[in-house]
Amino acid sequence: MSQLSNVDEAKRAEWMELYERMLLIRRAEERLGKEAQAGNLPGGVHLYIGQEASGVGVCSVLEDTDFITSTHRGHGHFLAKGGDLKAMFAELWGKRTGICKGMGGSMHVADVSKGILGANGIVGGGIAIAAGAAMGIKVAGEKKVAVCLFGDGAANQGVLMESLNMSAVWSFPVIWVLENNGLSEFTITRKVTAGEFTDRARAVGLPTITVDGNDVLAVQAAMKEAVDRAKSGGGSTFIETLTYRIRGHLEAEDAFLGGYSYRTQDEIDVWKAPDKDPILRFAARLIQEGAATAEELEELDAQVIGQVDEAVRYALDSEDADPELVFDITFSGQRA
Amino acid sequence: MARQRYIQAINQVLLDEMERDKNIILFGEDVELAIFGDTREVFARFGPERVYNTPICENSLTGMAVGAAAAGRRVILHLMFGNFIYTGMDAIAHQMAKLRMMTGGQMNLPITVIAGYGGGRSLAAQHSDTPYPTLMNIGGVNVVTPATPADAKGLLTTAIRGNNPTFFLEASGRGGDSGEVPEGDYLVPFGKAAVAHEGQDVTICAIGTMVRPALKAARDLEKLGISAEVIDPRTLVPFDEDGIAASVSKTGRLVLVDEAKDRCGAASYIAGLMADRCFHALKAPIKRVTVPNVSMPYAGNAESAIFPNPEKIVAAVLSIVSADQKSFA
Numbered sequence: 001m002s003q004l005s006n007v008d009e010a011k012r013a014e015w016m017e018l019y020e021r022m023l024l025i026r027r028a029e030e031r032l033g034k035e036a037q038a039g040n041l042p043g044g045v046h047l048y049i050g051q052e053a054s055g056v057g058v059c060s061v062l063e064d065t066d067f068i069t070s071t072h073r074g075h076g077h078f079l080a081k082g083g084d085l086k087a088m089f090a091e092l093w094g095k096r097t098g099i100c101k102g103m104g105g106s107m108h109v110a111d112v113s114k115g116i117l118g119a120n121g122i123v124g125g126g127i128a129i130a131a132g133a134a135m136g137i138k139v140a141g142e143k144k145v146a147v148c149l150f151g152d153g154a155a156n157q158g159v160l161m162e163s164l165n166m167s168a169v170w171s172f173p174v175i176w177v178l179e180n181n182g183l184s185e186f187t188i189t190r191k192v193t194a195g196e197f198t199d200r201a202r203a204v205g206l207p208t209i210t211v212d213g214n215d216v217l218a219v220q221a222a223m224k225e226a227v228d229r230a231k232s233g234g235g236s237t238f239i240e241t242l243t244y245r246i247r248g249h250l251e252a253e254d255a256f257l258g259g260y261s262y263r264t265q266d267e268i269d270v271w272k273a274p275d276k277d278p279i280l281r282f283a284a285r286l287i288q289e290g291a292a293t294a295e296e297l298e299e300l301d302a303q304v305i306g307q308v309d310e311a312v313r314y315a316l317d318s319e320d321a322d323p324e325l326v327f328d329i330t331f332s333g334q335r336a
Numbered sequence: 337m338a339r340q341r342y343i344q345a346i347n348q349v350l351l352d353e354m355e356r357d358k359n360i361i362l363f364g365e366d367v368e369l370a371i372f373g374d375t376r377e378v379f380a381r382f383g384p385e386r387v388y389n390t391p392i393c394e395n396s397l398t399g400m401a402v403g404a405a406a407a408g409r410r411v412i413l414h415l416m417f418g419n420f421i422y423t424g425m426d427a428i429a430h431q432m433a434k435l436r437m438m439t440g441g442q443m444n445l446p447i448t449v450i451a452g453y454g455g456g457r458s459l460a461a462q463h464s465d466t467p468y469p470t471l472m473n474i475g476g477v478n479v480v481t482p483a484t485p486a487d488a489k490g491l492l493t494t495a496i497r498g499n500n501p502t503f504f505l506e507a508s509g510r511g512g513d514s515g516e517v518p519e520g521d522y523l524v525p526f527g528k529a530a531v532a533h534e535g536q537d538v539t540i541c542a543i544g545t546m547v548r549p550a551l552k553a554a555r556d557l558e559k560l561g562i563s564a565e566v567i568d569p570r571t572l573v574p575f576d577e578d579g580i581a582a583s584v585s586k587t588g589r590l591v592l593v594d595e596a597k598d599r600c601g602a603a604s605y606i607a608g609l610m611a612d613r614c615f616h617a618l619k620a621p622i623k624r625v626t627v628p629n630v631s632m633p634y635a636g637n638a639e640s641a642i643f644p645n646p647e648k649i650v651a652a653v654l655s656i657v658s659a660d661q662k663s664f665a
Contacts, residue, residue: 067407101440108438117406118439122430128396129431132403139361139386139409146403162393329441330476332499334574
């Protein structure tokens with residue numbers, strides 16, 4: 001440390017970890033965006049860029065034994081919960097070294113050993129799974145939580161009201177994290193939504209917290225409260241993190257939107273500005289509090305970019321997926 | 337052996353298995369009251385800690401089964417009527433059937449979904465469907481259709497102790513038939529057809545609820561000098577191709593009896609398989625006795641008009657067995 005710090009060493013290490021995790025997601029996804037646009041990935045990708053503080057803040061208070069369910073925009077959640085970057089890249093390139101052996105791809109990255117029950121290609125697909133995981137935890141009397149990460153698009157699925165209701169009736173240890181980026185695929189959510197999402201949770205009596213989703217420490221604080229409640233038998237909490245999706249619904253969208261747009265460039269620029277972008281904001285905070293210098297952060301950035309480069313090489317050098325595997329793994333102990 | 341009704345055999349398995357394995361949870365609509373009788377006493381015995389009498393929300397229930405299984409529990413989900421499989425289909429088709437594959441085999445999903453199916457009781461179109469063709473086509477879920485109390489016991493035990501999502505479809509109208517049920521631990525393996533009645537001239541392959549009218553048809557055919565073999569696949573996924581093919585190769589004729597609609601039904605699927613496997617052994621076209629491609633009407637006479645019955649099965653057999661080909665002519 002080259003200057004006096006306002007934070008103690010433990011806090012500094014924790015903050016740096018949060019920062020590094022957000023940066024890793026950002027740099028990894030910037031690379032994925034490039035590769036996708038160049039046609040180097042077999043399928044489409046949905047990027048989390050701009051929302052990193054939400055996933056990282058949420059997962060920073062979870063153990064490997066806690067569960068998360070994720071979305072089609074799930075790379076950030078996967079990395080935030082401790083998923084391996086190389087295994088994720090290999091998955092996106094369709095390789096047998098991929099975390100799902102090349103059988104799931106971008107929309108289905110999962111690492112059950114880390115409690116990551118999977119990204120999900122169905123909007124709202126993780127909602128009932130999280131409720132069920134929480135039911136499973138409660139039945140077994142385990143000290144764990146299930147966290148459902150979902151977007152405002154998914155919040156309009158009927159399954160949410162059903163699952164909120166049951167989580168309240170039975171005090172399931174489930175934390176609902178609505179990452180509200182304002183967009184339901186290509187539609188402004190406000191235009192198709194009545195009322196506030198948090199009111200839907202209040203209607204079944206759940207405590208709600210609305211938080212600046214681009215402030216990683218604010219998200220973390222809200223999550224701590226919710227996890228403490230759930231693990232001490234107090235039941236479910238509904239958190240709304242207010243954030244914004246910088247990139248398109250998917251990387252290929254420019255090609256088929258044909259010049260049409262569902263939002264303005266000005267709006268995007270507002271959220272990319274240093275006072276909004278979650279990574280730039282936290283970098284400024286780290287420097288301001290004396291937790292890091294600008295040089296240190298630049299050095300870290302170079303390291304992270306190196307990690308991303310290495311992950312790409314790993315994916316490219318890996319063997320293609322095994323086409324026979326699908327017949328062996330569809331069922332357990334039974335060939336499909 | 338003890339004589340039990342079909343629904344009692346199922347009830348006994350649920351009680352025994354939940355006693356045997358504390359990791360099993362059971363949930364569904366009205367399971368506390370047990371309107372079909374199959375979950376009787378389950379709530380009273382195992383309590384709200386392991387048995388959830390749920391609100392009516394199939395779309396969440398099927399997804400929750402996946403979540404609870406992913407969290408390490410062994411799950412029994414009661415969906416009441418087979419039609420409600422459609423109501424809960426999103427998580428069945430997208431999560432239950434696919435998660436293990438999509439994650440590269442990272443999770444086991446030990447889920448047994450129980451639902452009663454089929455028509456014949458004037459329950460009208462939304463409570464009379466036979467949804468197994470849809471489930472068979474999804475790929476990634478097992479489908480079992482026990483016809484007898486003994487098979488109900490054996491197949492349900494295998495389903496619950498297995499590690500795959502399995503739809504246990506009850507032929508449970510009015511509590512089902514009575515029959516001898518083996519006592520103690522009894523498991524019937526998946527993918528093994530049962531010969532319900534041996535014969536030489538024609539194979540009648542009947543599924544689930546259709547085994548009973550097929551057996552009646554076999555008795556009637558015997559009086560006409562025709563020896564019919566009735567074979568019950570017992571499980572549709574996995575399917576005992578070899579077992580059915582062996583019977584068809586022996587008799588050279590095949591009539592399929594299926595309560596599902598004809599179009600893309602189990603009978604159509606099996607007919608395709610057997611046309612391929614047994615082409616050179618077949619002495620006549622394969623015939624299907626199924627429900628036409630319409631929904632079940634309410635009026636009793638309208639319902640029975642489109643429902644497979646022994647007379648229709650006999651007629652189908654007679655259309656492919658000529659007088660000089662009968663065993664007992």
